[in-house]
Amino acid sequence: MISNVNRLSLAVGMVIATLVGQAAAAPAPSENATINLIRLLVEQGILKQDKADALIAQAQNEAAQAKQAAASTAVAAGPVAAPGDVRVQYVPAAVRDQIRDQVKAEVMATAKQENWAAPNTFPDWASRISFDGDIRLRDESRYYSGSNSNEIVDFARLNNNGPYDVNPNSSTALPPLLNTREDRTNLFRLRARLGMKAEISPEWTAGIRIGTGSDNNPVSTTQNLGGGFAKKDIWLDQGYLTWKPSDELTLTGGRFGNPFMSTDMLYSNDLNFDGVAAIFDHKLNRDWGVFGTVGAFPVDYTSDTTTSNGFDKEESDNKWLYGAQVGAKWAINSNNRLKGALAYYRFEDIQGQRSSPCEPWAGAPGCDSDGTRAAFMQKGNSVFLLRDITPNPLNPTTTPQPQFVGLASEFNLLDLNLVWDADLPADFKLRSQGNYIHNLGYDEGDMRKRSAGQLVNNLDSSGNIESGANAWMVQFTLGNALDLKKQGDWNLFAGYKYIQPDALPDGFNDSSFHLGGTNAKGYILGGNYGLAKNVYATGRWMSTEAVYGAPFDIDVLQLEINTRF
Known part of the structure; x- marks a missing residue:
């Protein structure tokens, strides 16, 4: 069973790898890599299903638009890339921002509820109380x-x-x-x-x-x-x-x-x-x-x-x-x-x-x-x-x-x-x-x-x-x-x-x-x-x-x- 801290690390790592568009050592991602990522976040409990469905629909729509725009650009640009080049899946900016905000909100909510992201914190009333004192030893x-x-x-x-x-x-x-x-x-x-x-x-x-x-x-x-x-x-x-x-x-x-x-x-x-x-x-x-x-x-x-x-x-x-x-x-x-x-x-x-x-x-x-x-x-x-x-x-x-x-x-x-x-x-x-x-x-x-x-x-x-x-x-x-x-x-x-x-x-x-x-x-x-x-x-x-x-x-x-x- 994956611990809470490991879950957070895995989710954040996956999001960073996808959003910055870095290429991995694995084969090039397919056209539905973003959708697969969203589904994986749902399986890990990071995203809720209803919000994931909305993101998938938006990702499919924007991916289609991006594919059409890429085809037009390819015709104007000339020859296709040579064999061996790495192709990086395009993730629309709006989808990246929504995934980031949603992951942050869901992770912080879970952390507060389970009290594992900040284990040394105290209730609100405790943060408003302070102590001081002094001790004096005297020989008179x-x-x-x-x-x-x-x-x-x-x-x-x-x-x-x-x-x-x-x-x-x-x-x-x-x-x-x-x-x-x-x-x-x-x-x-x-x-x-x-x-x-x-x-x-x-x-x-x-x-x-x-x-x-x-x-x-x-x-x-x-x-x-x-x-x-x-x-x-x-x-x-x-x-x-x-x-x-x-x-x-x-x-x-x-x-x-x-x-x-x-x-x-x-x-x-x-x-x-x-x-x-x-x-x-x-x-x-x-x-x-x-x-x-x-x-x-x-x-x-x-x-x-x-x-x-x-x-x-x-x-x-x-x-x-x-x-x-x-x-x-x-x-x-x-x-x-x-x-x-x-x-x-x-x-x-x-x-x-x-x-x-x-x-x-x-x-x-x-x-x-x-x-x-x-x-x-x-x-x-x-x-x-x-x-x-x-x-x-x-x-x-x-x-x-x-x-x-x-x-x-x-x-x-x-x-x-x-x-x-x-x-x-x-x-x-x-x-x-x-x-x-x-x-x-x-x-x-x-x-x-x-x-x-x-x-x-x-x-x-x-x-x-x-x-x-x-x-x-x-x-x-x-x-x-x-x-x-x-x-x-x-x-x-x-x-x-x-x-x-x-x-x-x-x-x-x-x-x-x-x-x-x-x-x-x-x-x-x-x-x-x-x-x-x-x-x-x-x-x-x-x-x-x-x-x-x-x-x-x-x-x-x-x-x-x-x-x-």
Whole structure:
């Protein structure tokens, strides 16, 4: 039995031999060679009988006409060809074209039906889905100064595990404290992410990405290994729907990557945004382009059941982030490119509120401002005690004071970013990057009023606020490649950051520099080297200290192998 592939080869070979009119080694074809060919194609299942009959009729008619024309030509031309000459059967052009088209159509139809002409193809939906991902292996060591204060409260854990009784007369337990003196070396850590994108239509795209993570914090998908070889958690890292009505406008909703031009001083590189965003990008001419982003992002919702065992529920006090950014790109010349953007971010109702007088010691399930505490914190922001607890008149000095803390400052940020890429001689490339942030919402008078005198950190010995509204960073990257893609690519980088306590919310920035948060300053040194295509090694050293308050110095060493696919 002839295979499908052999059938195709035989049919195509026969058609080519006939159509181009080449002579074969066999005796000269008879006058009905074309008809014989058509019948053979029918026997092989290449042509259907009804279509073959039409071709045979047309071939006979045109062959008769050609024979008559040939006879007339022979009379006019003179002697007949000598013995031994090869005579080639004439096939009319119309018949050749019809045979070609019919054979092609029949063969392709059979190939698609039986899936043998292209065995590696997939259904249409599969061609519209793509996957990408990355894996990072990291060895991290943290070194603390022996002169650090060992009385720095971990307010993030206090809120998560609290409330904590702050009355020393009724509580003998210490509040949760940060580790500030004991080194942690050779922490083996993993980040693994896998994403899928589906092109629903030319204008619509859906995406999903899963990732690792030691917990559900928003700023890191890094997973600590160990733990008795226990299995690791997988989280929904992204899930979004994108509509692109034109080449210049993109609208995205769901959970997606950072849509703004920013640095990790404000938003961690692992941070994803929940909400909606519109991104505009327009090229003015060969050298200039403009871009912009606007978005609305819910940070936290008031629970419908808070307090769960109380008759009175808390009023809705949802927290939002609203952002708007405009920027420009300028190709100064063939060797220099400049990109800059100015953004405004308004964090609506993220600050805490002092509660109405409440009596948790008498069985009250909570106080009416408990929901205003931050959903996630790292460290550095000024905080105050949220609850206004009425003392028990029978035991006023020993009345328990179980407390949560809230952010003392409002956060309305101006964010300026500049990036200058330069191509240097000897194939060197230099990137110079600067970022300045100012919190327009910072006001010490409002902070004291909001906290009702219950600020618990960022105070000097006289009770004055030690904080500020500014943050800035500079960083330089030099090498033969700024974005490593192949073996032998390399670069070195150096930078400095200075972040005052209330310049920005401490819950969303890089979790490595000073181990996250604000009230930190220090430098960063490191380098990258390409080991293979899409595989590179990174070494990074960060040396930081507190801007204000008690001594708190942290050095972090990170050694990594990064891959992407």
